[in-house]
Amino acid sequence: MEYLRLARVTVGxxxxxxxxxxxxxxxxxxxxxxxxxxxxxxxxxTLRTIAGFLFPWSGRVLLxxxxxxxxxxxxxxxxxxxxxxxxxxHLSVFENVxxxxxxxxxxxxxxxxxxxxxxxxxxxxxxERRLPGQLSGGQRQRVALARALVIxxxxxxxxxxxxxxxxxxxxxxxxELKRIQRELSVTAIYVTHDQSEAMALSDRVVLMRAGRxxxxxxxxxxxxxxxTPFAADFMGFTNRFDAVVEAREGGELVLRAGRVRLRVxxxxxxPGTEVTVAIRPSSLRLFPPGGEGIPGRVVSHAxxxxxxxxVVETGLGELVVVHPESTPRFSPGDEVVARAAPxxxxxxxxxxxx
Amino acid sequence: MLTTRKALLLxxxxxxxxxxxxxxxxxxxxxxxxxxxxTWTIGRYVAVLSQRSFRVALIRSLKLGALVTAIAALVxxxxxxxxxxxxxxxxxxxxxxxxxxxxxxxxxxxxxWFVVMGRHGIINQALLSLGLVDRPVKILYTEGAIxxxxxxxxxxxxxxxxxxxxxxxxxxxxxxxxxxxxNGLRAFRRVILPLxxxxxxxxxxxxxxxxxxxxxxxxxxxGTRVLMLSTLLYQKAxxxxxxxxxxVVAVVMLLLAVGLNALLRRLRPREAA
Amino acid sequence: MxxxxxxxxxxxxxxxxxxxxxxxxxxxxxxxxxxxxFPPEGFTIYxxxxxxxxxxxxxxxxxxxLLALSSTAAALVLGIPAAYALVRFSFPGKSFLELLxxxxxxxxxxxxxxxxxxxxTAAARYPVxxxxxxxxxxxxxxxxxxVISASLRNFDPTxxxxxxxxxxxxxxxxxxxxxxxxxxGVMAAFILxxxxxxxxxxxxxxxxxxGVTTLPIQMLTYMEYYYDPTxxxxxxxxxxxxxxxxxxxxxxLGLSTTLGG
Ligand SMILES: Nc1ncnc2c1ncn2[C@@H]1O[C@H](COP(=O)(O)OP(=O)(O)O)[C@@H](O)[C@H]1O
Ligand SMILES: [Mg+2]
Numbered sequence: 001m002e003y004l005r006l007a008r009v010t011v012g013x014x015x016x017x018x019x020x021x022x023x024x025x026x027x028x029x030x031x032x033x034x035x036x037x038x039x040x041x042x043x044x045x046t047l048r049t050i051a052g053f054l055f056p057w058s059g060r061v062l063l064x065x066x067x068x069x070x071x072x073x074x075x076x077x078x079x080x081x082x083x084x085x086x087x088x089x090h091l092s093v094f095e096n097v098x099x100x101x102x103x104x105x106x107x108x109x110x111x112x113x114x115x116x117x118x119x120x121x122x123x124x125x126x127x128e129r130r131l132p133g134q135l136s137g138g139q140r141q142r143v144a145l146a147r148a149l150v151i152x153x154x155x156x157x158x159x160x161x162x163x164x165x166x167x168x169x170x171x172x173x174x175x176e177l178k179r180i181q182r183e184l185s186v187t188a189i190y191v192t193h194d195q196s197e198a199m200a201l202s203d204r205v206v207l208m209r210a211g212r213x214x215x216x217x218x219x220x221x222x223x224x225x226x227x228t229p230f231a232a233d234f235m236g237f238t239n240r241f242d243a244v245v246e247a248r249e250g251g252e253l254v255l256r257a258g259r260v261r262l263r264v265x266x267x268x269x270x271p272g273t274e275v276t277v278a279i280r281p282s283s284l285r286l287f288p289p290g291g292e293g294i295p296g297r298v299v300s301h302a303x304x305x306x307x308x309x310x311v312v313e314t315g316l317g318e319l320v321v322v323h324p325e326s327t328p329r330f331s332p333g334d335e336v337v338a339r340a341a342p343x344x345x346x347x348x349x350x351x352x353x354x
Numbered sequence: 355m356l357t358t359r360k361a362l363l364l365x366x367x368x369x370x371x372x373x374x375x376x377x378x379x380x381x382x383x384x385x386x387x388x389x390x391x392x393t394w395t396i397g398r399y400v401a402v403l404s405q406r407s408f409r410v411a412l413i414r415s416l417k418l419g420a421l422v423t424a425i426a427a428l429v430x431x432x433x434x435x436x437x438x439x440x441x442x443x444x445x446x447x448x449x450x451x452x453x454x455x456x457x458x459x460x461x462x463x464x465x466x467w468f469v470v471m472g473r474h475g476i477i478n479q480a481l482l483s484l485g486l487v488d489r490p491v492k493i494l495y496t497e498g499a500i501x502x503x504x505x506x507x508x509x510x511x512x513x514x515x516x517x518x519x520x521x522x523x524x525x526x527x528x529x530x531x532x533x534x535x536x537n538g539l540r541a542f543r544r545v546i547l548p549l550x551x552x553x554x555x556x557x558x559x560x561x562x563x564x565x566x567x568x569x570x571x572x573x574x575x576x577g578t579r580v581l582m583l584s585t586l587l588y589q590k591a592x593x594x595x596x597x598x599x600x601x602v603v604a605v606v607m608l609l610l611a612v613g614l615n616a617l618l619r620r621l622r623p624r625e626a627a
Numbered sequence: 628m629x630x631x632x633x634x635x636x637x638x639x640x641x642x643x644x645x646x647x648x649x650x651x652x653x654x655x656x657x658x659x660x661x662x663x664x665f666p667p668e669g670f671t672i673y674x675x676x677x678x679x680x681x682x683x684x685x686x687x688x689x690x691x692x693l694l695a696l697s698s699t700a701a702a703l704v705l706g707i708p709a710a711y712a713l714v715r716f717s718f719p720g721k722s723f724l725e726l727l728x729x730x731x732x733x734x735x736x737x738x739x740x741x742x743x744x745x746x747x748t749a750a751a752r753y754p755v756x757x758x759x760x761x762x763x764x765x766x767x768x769x770x771x772x773x774v775i776s777a778s779l780r781n782f783d784p785t786x787x788x789x790x791x792x793x794x795x796x797x798x799x800x801x802x803x804x805x806x807x808x809x810x811x812g813v814m815a816a817f818i819l820x821x822x823x824x825x826x827x828x829x830x831x832x833x834x835x836x837x838g839v840t841t842l843p844i845q846m847l848t849y850m851e852y853y854y855d856p857t858x859x860x861x862x863x864x865x866x867x868x869x870x871x872x873x874x875x876x877x878x879x880l881g882l883s884t885t886l887g888g
Contacts, residue, residue: 151794365728454646
């Protein structure tokens with residue numbers, strides 16, 4: 001069911017320079033949607049518009065079909081979690097979490113009960129009397145989350161909440177965030193520039209680029225079927241080269257790039273179409289010379305723990321290949337051919353903007 | 355826009371107070387200096403500018419201002435450099451000593467020089483007992499006395515500006531310059547001076563403007579004979595009851611201060627004081 | 628890298644120049660001669676007793692303290708919302724306001740005092756104490772705006788937004804979240820403004836009147852007629868008072884926050 005909707009929203013900071021133009025977004029009840037995109041593409045702007053801190057120049061913000069466009073932010077009942085936590089530095093953990101309940105003038109006893117419950121939810125029992133300055137980054141993050149959840153928000157808005165944590169904490173918090181969101185079945189919008197974070201957390205991902213939606217879909221759809229070269233690049237299809245469609249055989253396309261011929265599973269493209277081909281490093285495999293594939297020579301290899309990354313010089317430029325192996329099978333100087341699984345190659349008709 | 359209205363609402367009280375008790379008094383002073391008998395005229399300016407006492411005071415103000423600024427800059431660079439190389443505790447202690455003249459009641463501060471420079475002050479006593487003079491020499495009520503008093507007041511300002519400018523010059527830069535073969539003086543000229551020029555310009559403007567408009571120091575140490583613009587203004591307004599003349603002096607001082615500040619903003623738009 | 632010897636020598640001489648006169652003044656205020664001389668003879672605290680018992684100074688001190696307290700409070704009441712508007716909002720005319728709000732610092736104090744004198748003379752209904760209050764308020768306003776703006780700029784606006792998102796209207800978020808965290812800034816502004824008012828001569832010079840005179844002006848008047856160490860004793864007390872304030876500021880707020888605003 002449609003829960004939150006932005007309808008043709010135009011908003012910005014300076015007259016005549018909109019950041020979002022005619023922006024549409026739909027979020028369903030109980031779902032966690034990620035806004036994903038490079039820094040500066042307008043994710044925070046979108047979130048702040050939903051929260052009510054930015055007024056749309058035109059268009060509407062609807063929640064459960066009620067028009068929220070003119071509702072001031074303090075009457076919206078949306079929980080917000082910021083990248084820098086934005087805790088009240090002069091208030092204890094307890095008072096931070098209780099703040100929204102006090103604003104709602106709830107009875108003391110209920111405030112105490114709900115704060116305790118919220119702190120238990122984020123495993124922070126016992127730290128009620130600490131000040132934010134006396135907490136670790138991960139603990140602050142949890143307080144911020146508890147503070148946003150305790151008001152039982154109709155919408156939870158998270159702006160890069162994990163990006164100030166170190167890698168190890170981040171992975172743990174990610175799982176926990178997902179668990180809590182499921183448990184409370186709260187509808188959430190999660191802003192991030194980290195592709196893997198969006199993949200791990202979301203029911204749906206909205207990929208943004210320069211104030212527009214580039215692609216939206218399930219994590220799997222974005223991961224395996226990027227719709228545009230930009231989406232492909234963002235999803236890690238970092239090897240790229242140009243090719244021409246030579247023929248269509250069965251469900252497959254035959255591409256020609258330089259002297260190399262490549263079979264891929266692809267759309268209905270007419271022979272002669274110029275295309276851009278994008279392949280993820282982990283979708284390529286290296287073999288000893290001979291047979292089909294892209295011939296080349298290994299330039300370097302580097303260990304990456306469980307895998308080895310090769311750089312291969314080919315007629316189509318340098319390709320990066322990642323093999324899941326702990327000892328390298330090829331050495332710099334070796335002649336190889338690189339082959340890609342036909343259904344892991346992305347093919348786009350070439351346009352100017354790619 | 356909604357936010358514009360809120361912002362204006364918040365600043366309206368301040369705006370009203372400043373308009374009534376700052377802009378209007380200054381504007382009427384300025385306008386009155388140009389009006390006589392219902393018509394616009396620069397007659398008053400011509401009259402005041404042709405007075406010897408005014409020209410002497412103006413030139414003296416500019417001269418002493420320049421002198422004090424130059425000495426403050428020369429002294430402050432090495433002193434501020436030495437401070438910036440000290441540890442935190444020592445630096446804090448020094449800073450609190452340095453700002454003492456700035457924060458002290460100006461009459462008390464200036465009065466201290468009486469004991470140093472007076473007829474029976476420490477300098478004269480020293481000169482007499484060394485047999486260098488046989489009568490006390492006149493030190494008070496001279497340009498030199500004013501310059502010394504101003505320097506004590508404004509040296510701290512220059513020091514503060516330069517210390518904060520030098521703190522922003524990473525120590526590694528100087529070390530890098532040295533390692534590339536620059537000697538101490540060249541490292542200073544090529545690396546530290548350009549990087550701290552902002553502090554010098556800001557401090558210099560503050561010191562110069564402050565010196566040419568200060569009142570207490572010239573009033574006490576210069577007396578009624580060695581007049582600067584400020585003491586001349588007071589004399590005209592309160593002793594000579596020449597309010598018209600005083601208005602002209604006031605406008606000249608105002609224009610000097612505002613002009614210098616505008617110049618500073620031009621040079622360093624970021625951090626004008 | 629350490630500073631060269633010569634720089635340290637210049638620093639020491641500067642300190643001697645800046646503080647030496649205070650030490651000499653301090654010393655001579657205990658002398659028994661009836662006129663200032665160096666070296667002072669004997670030891671007495673007579674001058675201190677005398678100055679503390681003089682009505683003219685005690686009254687002037689009271690005027691100065693009341694004036695400094697009231698004009699500082701008023702400058703804060705005007706300055707805090709103005710600083711908030713300047714830091715948190717962007718609107719047409721903002722740079723003009725910024726310039727206007729800082730300009731009383733640029734205008735020489737004596738010129739401001741003189742202009743206010745002419746203004747108040749033309750409008751005779753202002754009593755002397757009100758003239759002093761208004762003049763000092765205008766003088767102090769830029770300091771409060773500057774210090775409060777600096778500490779507002781250091782306070783993350785998202786914290787305030789978080790309060791709003793939790794249901795606090797703007798004004799309530801300001802009172803409950805912003806203001807408590809501005810305490811150091813308000814304190815710093817208060818102290819800076821108080822000292823500025825307490826020490827002011829140029830504005831008070833023109834606006835003081837019969838019966839209502841501030842301490843520095845009273846000292847200037849006294850010095851025109853008398854040369855005994857009374858003023859030395861009073862000056863010593865005032866310098867010690869300043870030392871105490873600087874120490875307090877340093878201990879509680881840090882000097883750089885107070886001066887650097
Ligand atoms: N307060 C602001 N004033 C003016 N421009 C802003 C402001 N905040 C963001 N922008 C601009 O809006 C664009 C989108 O910013 P933002 O929504 O913060 O991006 P993201 O969160 O995706 O990194 C950027 O070009 C940024 O420079
Ligand atoms: Mg952002």
